[in-house]
Structures are given as structure tokens and as C-alpha cells.
Amino acid sequence: MMTVTTRTVEYPADNLTMVGYLALPAGAERRPAVLIGPEGVGLSDVERRRAEALAELGYVALAFDLHGGRYLEDPEEMLARCMPLLADPDRMRGIGHAALGVLRAEPRADPDRTAAVGYGTGGAVALELGRDGVDLRAIGTVNALTTGRPGEAVRIRCPVWAGVGSEDPIMPPAQRDAFTAEMQAAGVDWRLVVYGGALHAFHHPPVDHTVRPGVGYHPRHAQRAWRDIVALLAECLPVTD
Template sequence: MSEQKSILHEYNGQTLDHLIVHDGTGRVLPTVIIIPTVMGVQPLEIGFAERLNDLGYHAVIADLFGRRFTPVVDKEAAFAAMGELRADRAALRDRLLAIVDVVRVRPHVDSARVAVIGYCFGGQCALDVARSGVDIAGVASFHGLFDPPGLPPRPIKAKVAAYHGWDDPMVPPEAVVALGNELTAGGCDWQIHAYGNVAHGFTNPNASQMGIKGVEHNEAAARRSWASLESFLDEVFR
């Protein structure tokens, strides 16, 4: 049975309220940081964290926006907050690395075995963590945005996996090729999985109800990408 606890983190005048999901035994375990979508910490991400806990990992859902968990989020305000973070990718990178540092020093976190995964905007954030050159085990992006941050490139130390819907209108095929070239230039061990006839947001069972063109759940892609993530984490934490 998993347990949940807030990690309050003061950053640049904001209180970030990360949520750790753990097994309550006090064991030192590999830890996965989950960077959620623009909507922040939601039941979907908590479910992912519980699944990771069942696999034998601690999971920390990162709060990028300085708001506590709430099932109801003002979408307009959420997208505005995301836009502010995306407008300064250097500052966003620093925020992300501060979160990694906070998690690494937590009791019962194996600091040598930390990975970051992210969804949608969080997937872009996960890739930016890898691009920073920080020495962590791995990074995985689910239907993330691929556009580079426009910062001086650094060697990429983390292994990288990206799970992408081929029909995602936010990430055209040329962006997929560009990411592969970027990761190759960074010198990292990388893999990109593209799922045919799959749109943006495919891991979210509620995606099709959002009424956003090009955003749609796909059960097969969600299942296949999670199975691949399990294998990826098993490899990077070995």
C-alpha cells in the first residue's frame, strides 16, 4: 500500500508542493520524478506514481507552478503559467534542476539512481533536464514537445527515451528527426518510439473528452509505452 507526503520546496519566492509516493518501509530505493502536464499534479499522475511504486520505486510528482494538488484547475491560467515558463527556457532549466536536487537529498532516495519522466509540457521539461547535462540515470518523455531550448548544448549524460504519437500536430516528423540528431550530437544513449495513427496526449484516458483537435487517448500506445518505460527503468537503474 503506497503512502503520500508533500515535499514543500521554496524556490524564487514560490512554495512548490511536490508529492512523494512511497511504500512506507523506509527503504532506500531508485526514484522517478514525474513532471506532469500543464494541469499540474492530478489524479492521473498520482496513478502513474502508484504504478511506479508497485514496481519498487519511489515516485515524486513535481509541482512546477506553485500550486497544491487540486482536481479543478483554471485552464486559461494554467496555460498562461506554462507560457511564462516556456518563454525563458534557461530559467525553466534551473527550476527543474533545483527540483532534481531537492529530490536527490531526500531520505530513502538512492541519489545515484534517479530518473525523470514527463507528460506533454512535462515531457519537454524532462528532455530539458537531459539537455542540461545533469548526471542522472535516465529521462523519458511521453507525447512531449521536442523544440530545443536555444541554449548552448552540453554533453547529455542521461539515457533518453521518447514516446511519441506520429500524428501529434504539435510535433511534426521533422521535429522528431531533429531531436534524434540533437541527442546524437549530445553523445547520449537514446531511443525514440513513434506510434502510428496516434495523436497528442495518448496516455490520458480523458484526452478525447478535452475537445482539442489532435489530442486523443490511445489505449494501445499507452500500454506499449508504459511497458517500454518499465524496461527502460529496469535498464537505467541496474
Template sequence: MKSRILSVLCLLALLATAEAAGANVVGRLVDYRVGETVFKGFLAEDTALKTKRPAVLVVHEWWGHDEYVRRRAVMLAELGYVALAVDMYGDGKTARYPDEAEKLAGTVLKNRQVTEERFNAALAVLKQQPLVDPARIAAVGYCFGGTVVLQMARSGSDLKGAASFHGSLATDTPALPGEVRANLLVLGGDRDTLVPPAQVQAFLDEMTLAGASFRYIAYQGAKHGFTNPESDNYARKFGLPLAYDRRADFNSWTELRKFLHEIFKKAE
């Protein structure tokens, strides 16, 4: 009960922060369904902008849909996009321990149909928003979320772009030639032991053979989870090979901003 109260208080603080941001950004909870399961997303947008604009799906880390992914949605809304932080686990589930996170992530990543159904349900919700241009949508993912957006790109999802931050690059279903329709931006760390060099090279070879439009950047000295300030706490608490890297966080966000501007400009 105590953790749920704290979670609600954090969300209220986030909503207040969104409304007080430089732009007229507001955030609200959005429920949607896949079968009988309710999923809890978070939509952020600048209500001062009245014309349709590009939109971005934001997929959470393996810890689940938390304040971090909502903050990223707010940051994207401050740039003028409509952003939907999705819920890939259902009912807004989050994990407190690594074994819980691994189990929740596994229920999604080990079943391609589940991944696609849950991602596409959120995509449909985003497309229905009054301020969204449904022809200009991208997806951004962190850690587990980065794996998800790359998986959707491999399957030929109709996205203008997909950006992965410190996500796994491994796959059991490599992209076929001509199958990847989205432009890809993949951002990793050269000290990320969870994404070793052999996995990176296999991904680069896969995308080259598939004829995909992609860019891969490895930040020097950065470990897994380099964009999330909580990574240091997770590392200390659970002995995980994670670390926040302020410079890599800033530089990778700058790359994302340029990437989104370019792909949406081309799609006008």
C-alpha cells in the same frame, strides 16, 4: 470553492488507493520553496522496502500538478521506486482552460533559468528522502513535462535517465556534443500534429550530433496526450488534437519499465 473541494476529495481517494495498492505504497504531500514561492509536490513510496532504492521525478502535463501525475507517481512506487510528482507552476496551480495552461507553461518554458531552478528544487527534495539512492535518479515527463525533462537533459542535468511521453521535441538551445549525460527514452505518436515529422527529425539529428544515448518510438495511430484517459474529454470540450490510446499507453509504460530497470541496473 466547489472545484477545490472536488480536488481535495480526489486527492484523498488517490491516497487511499495508494495505501491499498498491492505493495505498501503510501503518498503524501510535500511542500518546498523556490525563493518566496511554495511548491506542492506529491511523494509516493513503498514503506515495506527498507533499503535505499532508485527514484523518479514525474513532471505534469501543461494542465498542472493534478491527480493524473500523482497517479503516475503511485504506479512508479508500486514498481519499487520512490516517486515525486513535481509542481512546476507553484502553489499547486492547475489550469481549467487551454489559454490558462498555455500561459502557465510559457512562464516556465520561455525562461531556462526558471525551468532549471524549479526542477532542481524538486530534485533536491527527492535526494533528501531517507529511502532514496541519490546516485540513481531519473525523470519522467508527460506533454509539457516531457518537454521539461528533455530540456534538463540538454542542459547536462545529472540524471541517469529522462523519459518523455508525447512532449514537444523543439528547442532554442540544442544540446552540444557530450552535453547530454542522461539516457533518453522518447515516446510519441505518429499522428501527433503538435509534434510534426520535421520536429522529430530535427530532434533525432540533434541527439545524434550530440552523441546522446537515446531511443525514439512513435506509436502507430497515436495522437498527442495518448497516455491520459482525460485527453478525450479535453478534445471534445476544447477542440484540441488530443486522444487517449489504450494500446499506446500500455506499450509505452512497458517501455518505461524496461528503461528504468536497465539504467538503474547499470548504475549499481
């Protein structure tokens, strides 16, 4: 297993001091870099471990923050923060650009070879970076079939992979259809994987606090979705020694 170095990084975004988690692979050479965006509850050990897993594969990985170092266990507090955020593409882009700036400024990161992967609200941020025309090699999202402002998806310059549970009430079939129609009309190289029987946040291990209805862990599909994301990165952002 490759030796991974990690540290927290503070940076300003959305009028907050964000606390991200950076994972670096062994060695001294520049490597391709990946942003990892968390679910609406915020950055947790789940995303930190994913950053470490990507670093073990040879990527520089930054799990970015949404809430100024806070993890919003209370569903009502989470919704009160995330719903206005999800309705404001410019705020999401600000959060994404701030994190991407930190990642690209890391000396081990190749600033010309980056990708963005996100879950829920973090995935919506990744998509908004694409709609803002950011030069990314790939965008991967789970539970984030969000649509953007009319016409802006044509700015997406890379393949987009999206995963969703078939029984996700927060991202129902109508939302899937709207998302894929937007991607198709914009000429994006897109893929959608529907994981049968899975609910919202199916990738996220169980938590010890109250969650919204329609949320549930599906360990088998969680592993499949992770493998699909790793395959997307291997295709679009390969690590070369």
C-alpha cells in the same frame, strides 16, 4: 502488491510554492528514485497514480508540480503559463532542480541513482535537466520532443527515450526530426518510439474539461508507452533488493 506510503511535499520554485506528490515503497532501505513531470495542465491524479505505480515497483517517486498547486483546466490559461515557460530553459531547469532537490533529500532515495520521466511540459523540464548536465541514469519523455539551446545536449549523460503519437499536431514530424538531429549530433544514446495513429497526450485518460484540438486518449498506446518507460527504468535504473 507492495505497500506504498504517500504524502504531499511543499517546496519553492519559479516564485511559487509547489505541491508535489511523493510515493515511497515498502521497507526502510534506500531505493533508486524517479522524478515524474506532468503535462502542461499541471499535476493531477494521473501523475500521482504513476508515482504510486513506480513505488510499487520499488522506486521512490516524486510527481512534481508546475503551477504552484494549481491544475489549469482552461486551455488559454495553460498556454499563457506554459508557452513562456517552454521558451525559457533556465526557468524549466529551476523547476526541475527544485523538485530534484526534494527527491534527493528524501532519506529513502538514493541521490546517486535518479531518473527523470515527464509528459509534455514536464518532459521538457526533464530534458532541460539533462542539458544542464545533471547526473541522471535515464530520461524518458512523452509528447516532449523539445530542442534546447545550441550545443547543450552534449551535457546529457544518460540514455534518452522519447515517445510521440504519429498524428500529434503539436509535435509534428519536423519537430521530431529536429529533436533526433540534436540528440544524434550530441552523441546521446537516444530512442524515439512513434505510436501509430496517436494524438498529443495520447497517454492521458479523458478529462472533463475543454482540451486543445489534436489532443486525444489512445488506451492501447497509453499502456504501451507506460510499459516502455518501465522497461527504460528497469534497464538503466534497476531496483536491487
